[in-house]
Amino acid sequence: MSARRIRISLEVNGEPVEAEVAPRQHLADFLRETLGLTGTHIGCEHGVCGACGVRLDGAVVRACLTLAAQADGGAVETIEGVSDSGEIADLQAAFEKRNALQCGYCTPAMLLSAQELLLENAAPSREEIRDHLSGNYCRCTGYHAIVDAVEETARQRRGGPA
Amino acid sequence: MKAPEFDYARPASLDEALRLLADGGEDARVIAGGQSLVPALNLRLAAPPVVVDIGGLDPLRGIEAVGDGLRIGALVRHAELARSALVAARCPLLTQAIAHVAHPAIRNRGTFGGSLAQADPAAELPACALALDAIMIVASRSGERRVAAQDFFRGVYETALAAGEILVAVEIPALGADRRFGFAEFSRRRGDFAIVGVAAAATKSGGRLASPRIAFFGTGDRPQLARAAAAALDGAANDTNTRKAAREKLAADLDPVEDSTASRAMRLHLAGEALEQAIDALWREAA
Ligand SMILES: Cc1cc2nc3c(=O)[nH]c(=O)nc-3n(C[C@H](O)[C@H](O)[C@H](O)COP(=O)(O)OP(=O)(O)OC[C@H]3O[C@@H](n4cnc5c(N)ncnc54)[C@H](O)[C@@H]3O)c2cc1C
Ligand code: FES
Numbered sequence: 001m002s003a004r005r006i007r008i009s010l011e012v013n014g015e016p017v018e019a020e021v022a023p024r025q026h027l028a029d030f031l032r033e034t035l036g037l038t039g040t041h042i043g044c045e046h047g048v049c050g051a052c053g054v055r056l057d058g059a060v061v062r063a064c065l066t067l068a069a070q071a072d073g074g075a076v077e078t079i080e081g082v083s084d085s086g087e088i089a090d091l092q093a094a095f096e097k098r099n100a101l102q103c104g105y106c107t108p109a110m111l112l113s114a115q116e117l118l119l120e121n122a123a124p125s126r127e128e129i130r131d132h133l134s135g136n137y138c139r140c141t142g143y144h145a146i147v148d149a150v151e152e153t154a155r156q157r158r159g160g161p162a
Numbered sequence: 163m164k165a166p167e168f169d170y171a172r173p174a175s176l177d178e179a180l181r182l183l184a185d186g187g188e189d190a191r192v193i194a195g196g197q198s199l200v201p202a203l204n205l206r207l208a209a210p211p212v213v214v215d216i217g218g219l220d221p222l223r224g225i226e227a228v229g230d231g232l233r234i235g236a237l238v239r240h241a242e243l244a245r246s247a248l249v250a251a252r253c254p255l256l257t258q259a260i261a262h263v264a265h266p267a268i269r270n271r272g273t274f275g276g277s278l279a280q281a282d283p284a285a286e287l288p289a290c291a292l293a294l295d296a297i298m299i300v301a302s303r304s305g306e307r308r309v310a311a312q313d314f315f316r317g318v319y320e321t322a323l324a325a326g327e328i329l330v331a332v333e334i335p336a337l338g339a340d341r342r343f344g345f346a347e348f349s350r351r352r353g354d355f356a357i358v359g360v361a362a363a364a365t366k367s368g369g370r371l372a373s374p375r376i377a378f379f380g381t382g383d384r385p386q387l388a389r390a391a392a393a394a395l396d397g398a399a400n401d402t403n404t405r406k407a408a409r410e411k412l413a414a415d416l417d418p419v420e421d422s423t424a425s426r427a428m429r430l431h432l433a434g435e436a437l438e439q440a441i442d443a444l445w446r447e448a449a
């Protein structure tokens with residue numbers, strides 16, 4: 001049977017969530033409007049800007065290109081969850097120190113994407129950092145400071161100096 | 163923008179999915195990774211009455227060795243293909259090409275089958291399928307049929323898939339130890355669709371290349387085989403004359419489109435550059 005309302009149950013930042021959604025609602029709107037998690041930003045709503053990045057089952061995805069219905073049974077982590085757990089506190093501090101954010105619109109997804117890279121590659125080159133963040137647009141910083149902050153965090157996590 | 167309303171179903175079996183699609187009529191749509199369909203919905207370029215989510219269908223998953231080839235399930239995500247040691251060993255062309263498909267977050271959800279079904283003329287994977295002589299395995303309520311890549315891509319976003327059909331898997335034949343590959347692409351920025359690109363495959367035979375298949379993308383309304391250029395390369399010596407002869411044939415093989423990104427002449431020039439890079443890669447490997 002196909003339907004206009006779908007019951008979904010998923011985990012969001014470690015908490016179980018049950019809800020009824022319209023199939024057309026994407027995950028970014030569900031997180032922001034239904035759950036009030038407004039750290040997930042929305043820019044273009046067609047996959048180009050990267051502002052809506054969240055983790056779904058461990059991988060960073062575009063929340064504007066994922067239907068809330070498709071997240072049924074999944075585990076979502078947003079910037080709120082990843083901030084509260086302290087997982088990226090060092091990365092956030094490096095962004096602040098290096099001026100890797102100005103308006104902050106791109107920052108939540110930028111942090112999640114950078115953390116995804118650092119988890120799979122402890123010593124990325126500047127080129128690899130740029131490559132991994134290529135789908136995250138920043139209209140303020142010019143990227144250089146962002147690459148610096150990610151590089152510095154990688155170095156510190158390997159036990160090097162700041 | 164927000165997507166229009168539609169009905170949604172997530173069937174648990176291929177039979178159920180095929181029935182839902184048949185019941186949904188001409189305009190019912192499959193959703194796999196959603197990385198092309200959801201943008202189209204959000205931009206209201208698509209307004210299907212029913213969307214059938216095939217994400218739960220296990221028979222469409224997985225990458226397997228079959229003989230000296232591969233079988234790649236339609237639901238294999240780009241990121242999974244990129245990480246596959248089996249693909250890297252048997253068909254490094256795909257490993258190389260997938261790094262050029264979109265950005266990491268899109269590769270985490272987009273699927274192999276979805277990219278082929280989408281048939282964007284500037285997409286990497288359809289051209290790889292053509293160069294590799296891949297076979298599409300297509301299911302409908304009346305059974306299964308096999309479609310060669312050559313007959314599958316029909317135009318801009320157009321394939322041989324009829325209403326009610328689902329692409330189940332792709333078979334890539336003949337990936338033996340003597341196979342050689344080349345790939346090159348020009349795009350404006352990392353992750354963008356190509357302005358022009360090429361995927362090439364050939365068989366190594368006594369230091370020369372036999373039966374090369376050279377497929378361009380971004381040059382027309384679908385991926386295109388450069389037959390004259392391939393003929394110039396087939397069995398010829400590894401030297402500048404061969405490379406030059408093959409490149410000169412491109413004007414006969416391709417009739418590139420002109421758009422806001424590139425003129426016809428620029429596309430033809432880039433196609434020539436891409437071809438030379440691909441030929442160098444094929445030869446390097448054949449040595
Ligand atoms: C910003 C951005 C940049 C991108 N850059 C590139 C790029 O450089 N190169 C590139 O190749 N792609 C690019 N893409 C597209 C991306 O690769 C998509 O993942 C892919 O084209 C579609 O796969 P999907 O699983 O997401 O398909 P979906 O979006 O779910 O479906 C796409 C179409 O195929 C149909 N379909 C899907 N699966 C099947 C099936 N098994 N059987 C029958 N029909 C099916 C759907 O009905 C729909 O019409 C980009 C996308 C975005 C948003
Ligand atoms: S809002 Fe999702 S990519 Fe721009």
Ligand code: FES
Nearest residue numbers: 102104138139140
């Ligand atoms: S800080 Fe403003 S968009 Fe990146």
